[in-house]
Amino acid sequence: MKDVGGGFYIESFFQKHLFHYKIKKWILRKNTEYQLVDICDLEFFGKTVFLDEKIQSAQVDEFIYHESLVHPAMLLNDNPEDIYIIGGGEGATLREVLKHGVKRCVMCDIDKEFVEICREYLPEWHRGNFEDKRAELIYEDARKNLEKRSDKFDVIISDLTEPIEGGPSALLFTVEFYEILKKRLKEGGILAVQAGSTVPYYNVFFASLYKTLREVFSFTAPYEVFIPSFNMSWGFFIASDKNFFKEIDCQMFEIKIKEKEIFEKLSFLTPPYLEKIFIIPKNLKKDLEEKGRILKDDKPFVWERE
Amino acid sequence: MKDVGGGFYIESFFQKHLFHYKIKKWILRKNTEYQLVDICDLEFFGKTVFLDEKIQSAQVDEFIYHESLVHPAMLLNDNPEDIYIIGGGEGATLREVLKHGVKRCVMCDIDKEFVEICREYLPEWHRGNFEDKRAELIYEDARKNLEKRSDKFDVIISDLTEPIEGGPSALLFTVEFYEILKKRLKEGGILAVQAGSTVPYYNVFFASLYKTLREVFSFTAPYEVFIPSFNMSWGFFIASDKNFFKEIDCQMFEIKIKEKEIFEKLSFLTPPYLEKIFIIPKNLKKDLEEKGRILKDDKPFVWERE
């Protein structure tokens, strides 16, 4: 029957623009200590995770998000041996990291109960990588954990939910936090950050992160990809004190990929596509320049619902 | 007030995945001979045109669509003097064409009443270009018009609504139609086609057009951009019997732009971004190969609502 009845999951981060996902089956709803977790099987998108009623990851295209977050940093670094993931509860960021010949990968997520839910309900995401002996799981606030550590990393990957009212991640996107984090990078170490949407009505967080990272790191390169289940293009940053880029134009870069065998294991990225990913359109360059502000602990970024 | 009341425009092409746009003001609703025209002022997206209750173009990002449709073909052609637009009622495709030093631009849209609505209600789109003496407007079925013409064009741009049940455009996306059209191209002439969404749950039309164009033209290059107000990435093709591309990888191309002054007039494209636009991700390459079919008059493509 051609109709719209039945269950829908409504994503209404912006109450002036809503997305309705048709539910085939609602698999789980659970409140952990930190967040409300929903897992639904959706039309078009398959198994999908929502945290605090915001979409996080869908079976059909999580590879786009996770490949884009992990591989640029991993491929730019000459010898990524020690990796640290902030957040990343689903285990797919870990999975992509472990496709490389790393020595170890620490993953620090504050929400143990959520990671356990993922372990049980999201095998399509982690694919057994939690059991890999190179993986080292920590359940703690990442800021506290990074502050007390003394070891260093080649690549640190920030895979956090965005800072919403009452949420715990606001202080993981500030100058002060990135100063702490930077001390845990080896020389030539790289930070990769999931940085929110790049759509015009939503990219003030992305632009703020750009200004914030540039306060701390010598080189910050933005890139964006489109993620169908988010209905939006999504932004990321590579930040480092070493320059990995050939600058083409202000804020637009090209890279050269040497190691290419890894691409056989990927579903989204190819060498030429990755080499061009840091080239962004004119209007996004403009927004990066004109919008946002430097984020500090005393005035972090918090999404207020409109 | 942080709530979701009031007027919303619901885009429900796929009844399993809906977009709700908050209406600030409803400007016009009118049935022409061919279609139902709605113009609303939307939150985030500004003035927005819907045809048969499908979004066509929004003030805030129509430049992304129209620059992407027009300039690749115009810049690849060595000397674009004679241009032909199929459809394009809003006048923005015409506007982009006339940024180049063309001799004339024929625009053939079947729906005179819609073009008159655009002339009155959408000055932000056409910006007076309907009055340019190089513009030549024809209100007729484009297939009939092309069939009876004998003049030839450097660039033909297909800016049509997608073929839906009962709509008039199904026979403007077939091998037979493209054969007619090809006869109206000069040597080295180029066709540019808006080709529907590239998202996984929606790109069978895009893939079908790819297979169809390849039946008729020696070279067909796909490209995609993300359009925020559509909530989707959108596909286009360049097709020609002359090769303008350096092939990087199967279905991925690079171009070299010579004429660069035009970019000062653009808001989305830059030379490096345009040079990378034909590089598409791995999963879209796969979909292009595996999905769709060659479209012919006796079995054209028609979207059936699901």
Next chain:
Amino acid sequence: MKDVGGGFYIESFFQKHLFHYKIKKWILRKNTEYQLVDICDLEFFGKTVFLDEKIQSAQVDEFIYHESLVHPAMLLNDNPEDIYIIGGGEGATLREVLKHGVKRCVMCDIDKEFVEICREYLPEWHRGNFEDKRAELIYEDARKNLEKRSDKFDVIISDLTEPIEGGPSALLFTVEFYEILKKRLKEGGILAVQAGSTVPYYNVFFASLYKTLREVFSFTAPYEVFIPSFNMSWGFFIASDKNFFKEIDCQMFEIKIKEKEIFEKLSFLTPPYLEKIFIIPKNLKKDLEEKGRILKDDKPFVWERE
């Protein structure tokens, strides 16, 4: 948080007027041989049953529906000993019947799997009444069952879903069916029928049933109550060859209730409220006269979605 995100159950029988119920928890989704069963825990309405994505019954106000369906007929009959329920899978119609001192109550529902789901998931509805030794469950098409029986009943209660495209109940609302049913009523026996919504945009089925029942029975009295979880007023009929009513005005009646102890067990009906329930407003009287048609086997009523 004051927002509209998360899961909603959309009731869209009329696609021009939708109801969105906020889901607290989705309890069950199961396809039986006959229908798609959803059980959700909703905000405001509590546990709620949907069949083929149409709301059937909500924990918070099922008593309004079931008391209204059962007690008028039971109280008008002088000595209701043998009762027959058509449909009524949830067990709440049975529950209300067994509040009276009946000898036996046959319940015939075509969908055994659905009744088993109700037994397990809806204890708030049946409250153990399936185990009452006066209850006699049959899983069969009610028309076939009534046709082959030879015993007779004091009260027959039709508690069926409405006839929708492809559904099985269309032939349980026709003159021919009511002729079969009438043969199974004792002298002075009464039929009670749930008869669909009485709202102006939806009451053509109600009006058709009125015309149909009047073809078969000497006396047919309409009544309506408002059911919050349906967002609508709902209609019922009492039909009999014996007249139980004092006619006040064409199609408006008053009754006199003798047995009043039963009301202590009820949550919606009181003696004065029940005595007035058959008095309907002027516009509904008009719709009953002007809308609908007599329903016959060769042209039954089937809701087509608009």
Next chain:
Amino acid sequence: MKDVGGGFYIESFFQKHLFHYKIKKWILRKNTEYQLVDICDLEFFGKTVFLDEKIQSAQVDEFIYHESLVHPAMLLNDNPEDIYIIGGGEGATLREVLKHGVKRCVMCDIDKEFVEICREYLPEWHRGNFEDKRAELIYEDARKNLEKRSDKFDVIISDLTEPIEGGPSALLFTVEFYEILKKRLKEGGILAVQAGSTVPYYNVFFASLYKTLREVFSFTAPYEVFIPSFNMSWGFFIASDKNFFKEIDCQMFEIKIKEKEIFEKLSFLTPPYLEKIFIIPKNLKKDLEEKGRILKDDKPFVWERE
């Protein structure tokens, strides 16, 4: 086409339960000094007025609301000559009042611009009654106006929007306000009040008004009717120091209508239906007793969106 695309007006007073009305045509959107006015032509409901994005009145069933509000009080009063309407901008309350042989009808609405909109856009409501010489329009806060008057009325009708956050009507539903109003009633004078929804998840305002009116008047009788375009049953009160009722049961009353010619001009009420209207169901009696509180100026009722 059987789909749900296009414009919808979403009524989301409770963000956990939404109503979507399909828009045929959006007629007007205007901000007055006091409120946001929308007038749409809706499927099923015809021309419909929304204030601050809440439904107020629909062409198809405004007669149900306005007849229910006006005629019980007018018919109970022996000789209604002087009438006062609080609010009532659409002019339909005035229209119903003037169906009786009154001497004069004062209507006091704070929002002159809204009344002018109604005069122009809602002829189906006022039907020219604003021009009746018995009508006397005042644009002022009704509390101030009543406070400074010295004349008295047979019937006062409160036809106000409900008190929402930031709205102006909160102090028109308090003990103190009703004390002022009572001084403006002649002996045997009657107050009629529109009193919000009676549905279980929404009737705390209705119950509070009941408790509040009983503080001020010797006799207060609740009644409810179902209003299709509101998707809810709606409550009203008659309050007076004279008793017009035969009490049947606690909070349930019967009246006897003498003058019956008026009913020929009505579309919803009939004499027997009106005589039964004050008989309410058991669960609503219970809610009236158990819910709500006496409303005073220092703690009035204000709806907070949930």
